[in-house]
Amino acid sequence: AEDGYDLWLRYRPLPVAQAQIYAPHLTSVVAGDRPMLSAARSELQRGVSGFLGHDLPAATSIGDGALVIGTPAEQPAIKALNLPLSGLGEEGYLIRSVTVDGHKVTVIAANSDRGVLYGAFRLLRQIQTGQGIDKLDMADAPKIRVRLLNHWDNLDGSVERGYAGASIWDWWRLPDLKDQRYTDYARANASIGINGTVVNNVNAKALSLTAPYIAKTAALADSLRPYGIKIYLSARFSSPIELGGLKTADPLDPAVRAWWRAKTDEIYKAIPDFGGFLVKANSEGQPGPGDYHRSHADGANMLAEALAPHGGIVMWRAFVYSEHDASDRAKQAYNEFHPLDGQFADNVLVQIKNGPIDFQPREPFSPLFGAMPKTREMMEFQITKEYTGQATHLVYLAPLFEETLKADTFVRGAGSTVARVIDGSLEKHALTGMAGVANIGANRNWTGSDFDQANWYAFGRLAWNPDASSRDIATDWVRMTFSGDPAFVTPVVDMMMNSREAMADYMTPLGLHHQMATGHHYGPGPWVHELARPEWNPVYYNKADAGGIGFDRTKTGSDALAQYNPRAAKIWSDPRKMDERYLLWFHHLPWDYRLQDGHTLWDGLVMRYQSGVDQTGVMQITWTGLAPYVDAQRFAAVSQNLTIQRREAKWWRDASISYFQSKSGLPLPAGYTAPA
Ligand code: GCU
Numbered sequence: 001a002e003d004g005y006d007l008w009l010r011y012r013p014l015p016v017a018q019a020q021i022y023a024p025h026l027t028s029v030v031a032g033d034r035p036m037l038s039a040a041r042s043e044l045q046r047g048v049s050g051f052l053g054h055d056l057p058a059a060t061s062i063g064d065g066a067l068v069i070g071t072p073a074e075q076p077a078i079k080a081l082n083l084p085l086s087g088l089g090e091e092g093y094l095i096r097s098v099t100v101d102g103h104k105v106t107v108i109a110a111n112s113d114r115g116v117l118y119g120a121f122r123l124l125r126q127i128q129t130g131q132g133i134d135k136l137d138m139a140d141a142p143k144i145r146v147r148l149l150n151h152w153d154n155l156d157g158s159v160e161r162g163y164a165g166a167s168i169w170d171w172w173r174l175p176d177l178k179d180q181r182y183t184d185y186a187r188a189n190a191s192i193g194i195n196g197t198v199v200n201n202v203n204a205k206a207l208s209l210t211a212p213y214i215a216k217t218a219a220l221a222d223s224l225r226p227y228g229i230k231i232y233l234s235a236r237f238s239s240p241i242e243l244g245g246l247k248t249a250d251p252l253d254p255a256v257r258a259w260w261r262a263k264t265d266e267i268y269k270a271i272p273d274f275g276g277f278l279v280k281a282n283s284e285g286q287p288g289p290g291d292y293h294r295s296h297a298d299g300a301n302m303l304a305e306a307l308a309p310h311g312g313i314v315m316w317r318a319f320v321y322s323e324h325d326a327s328d329r330a331k332q333a334y335n336e337f338h339p340l341d342g343q344f345a346d347n348v349l350v351q352i353k354n355g356p357i358d359f360q361p362r363e364p365f366s367p368l369f370g371a372m373p374k375t376r377e378m379m380e381f382q383i384t385k386e387y388t389g390q391a392t393h394l395v396y397l398a399p400l401f402e403e404t405l406k407a408d409t410f411v412r413g414a415g416s417t418v419a420r421v422i423d424g425s426l427e428k429h430a431l432t433g434m435a436g437v438a439n440i441g442a443n444r445n446w447t448g449s450d451f452d453q454a455n456w457y458a459f460g461r462l463a464w465n466p467d468a469s470s471r472d473i474a475t476d477w478v479r480m481t482f483s484g485d486p487a488f489v490t491p492v493v494d495m496m497m498n499s500r501e502a503m504a505d506y507m508t509p510l511g512l513h514h515q516m517a518t519g520h521h522y523g524p525g526p527w528v529h530e531l532a533r534p535e536w537n538p539v540y541y542n543k544a545d546a547g548g549i550g551f552d553r554t555k556t557g558s559d560a561l562a563q564y565n566p567r568a569a570k571i572w573s574d575p576r577k578m579d580e581r582y583l584l585w586f587h588h589l590p591w592d593y594r595l596q597d598g599h600t601l602w603d604g605l606v607m608r609y610q611s612g613v614d615q616t617g618v619m620q621i622t623w624t625g626l627a628p629y630v631d632a633q634r635f636a637a638v639s640q641n642l643t644i645q646r647r648e649a650k651w652w653r654d655a656s657i658s659y660f661q662s663k664s665g666l667p668l669p670a671g672y673t674a675p676a
Helices: 016-025 035-052 076-081 113-128 180-191 211-227 254-270 296-310 329-340 398-406 418-422 452-464 470-481 486-507 538-542 566-573 580-586 601-624 632-664
Strands: 028-030 066-070 093-100 103-109 137-140 146-150 196-198 230-234 276-279 313-317 348-353 376-382 433-437
Touching: 016 035, 028 035, 035 066, 035 113, 035 180, 035 211, 066 076, 066 113, 076 093, 076 103, 093 113, 103 113, 113 137, 113 180, 113 470, 146 313, 146 452, 180 211, 180 452, 211 230, 211 254, 254 296, 276 296, 296 313, 296 329, 296 348, 348 433, 376 398, 376 418, 398 418, 398 452, 398 470, 398 486, 433 452, 452 470, 470 486, 486 601, 486 632, 566 580, 601 632
Parallel strands: 028 066, 066 103, 146 196, 146 433, 196 230, 230 276, 276 313, 313 348, 348 376, 376 433
Antiparallel strands: 093 103, 093 137
């Protein structure tokens, strides 16, 4: 049954005519037997037997149509070819059609076993997307070094902001039971170049650092290692108190430092290739160095010191905002971190959410990007759709990721994009990273809906290459996951590409943000004003009153704009010239303000909610017409979600317009009927 378990690695039988074209190039595989090379070989065997219906035999001698895979160091045939591998780094690969001793073969060569593994998945993708494999000459290498999933998985099996069932980590039965799912998880991640995973929630419990849990984590690491995936842990800052019986977790206290060193050594004894720690400190109630009047740098550097001898890294999150700070929440992370530039140890990455607030349908890039040139800044995207329709709404997030990555910080002149900041090229940093908050759970289809698999897939592809196009990625994903028939691919890719804009329009048009209902963040709540902390209330962000709507972040307001390079700030400073999709993020404007298309702000706002709703109707029509190309099970699952999405888009529209109308006092524009 097509239940989505195979993700984009479906390897279904090819039509005979196509199989005949590929078969002569897939006669055997010549590979070494180190773990990652075996993983590469068995993936090729799995793929080929799926496509062609017969085995791909492992061979020791080279014949016509062989796949010869490996590194020059261990595979003599590859060494003899003298391939140009020097520019490919540790993780890149080269795939070429060549002749060896008179035999036409395909080589997948790399400097490391991991590179070979990535190359194997690349060759499979070539077949899955219907492209030729007879005259190959491809080389590729990742632009970002640390490409991670962040699981917000709790040790009790629940997942914070997870919409795909319980955690896939079965902590209860680990370390003895190693679920096949762990291997399939690793395969899927390796196929898109992800090379690490943080397995527990950033709201971490000290328990995860106890000996039994280290043993469980080590067993997980064993399952993931053959696919090049390293394990990382979220560390609770107060662990020395909770586990070590110390009176303090002050990062400058020698006993605290010694405790972390010993704990880190203990972890490395069990997991020699352990990646390092992710830390959420002094944020939303989590403990941190601020409890002892120390800085984030003091906290991060203490852990960095413990990890450095083992080659581990610290990812220190910049997602901080305080109840004691009455200024604009959007400014706080910058205010707290910017002065620390230059103080972080070499193995620390500061992990920054894409926008200054919290994973909204649309945010400008965080002003921290590019503002800390001496600091290794890494990206945190959210793959799980906390504020963006969770697992029911069909929303392809790659255009959102792409919009952030392509945004220009101007910190070193035009072209200083966020992508150049995080790939290290702008400030010449070698240690670089991108993290995505995972949307994976125990649901049969992994992500809670078929189309949410695309967000996991696209995240990996963008972490590998932050310059990749979200449309190209969607096209590959659709072909691999559903069908390569252009009559299916074109409309589905269009639907995916429009989906984020549709969602932004029916939830938070024109740059509105944080309008979601309290707690679960599902559905509208623009009227909410009674929560304990002002910055948790949607009214704090919409500031709608009889006079107008929007958050003034110019000089007359919070002046958050001043945190950007003046050239970047200029793009958003004049409401008449700017991209209006960011309008109310930066400006508070009267209801009768004229938008660029001549409509009043009030009328334009209503029309955008409506256009978001209209798009969901278009999506339904598109999908309905594609029934002949999709298996019944996945067709029905997607159809049902689209029905829910359309109903809830109307809910968003009607609830939001009703509330804002209670402020504006204005009638609906001509042609719009009152919400039914
Ligand atoms: C959001 C989310 C929390 C999460 C937090 C974080 O606020 O709602 O559940 O813990 O982000 O990123 O730390």
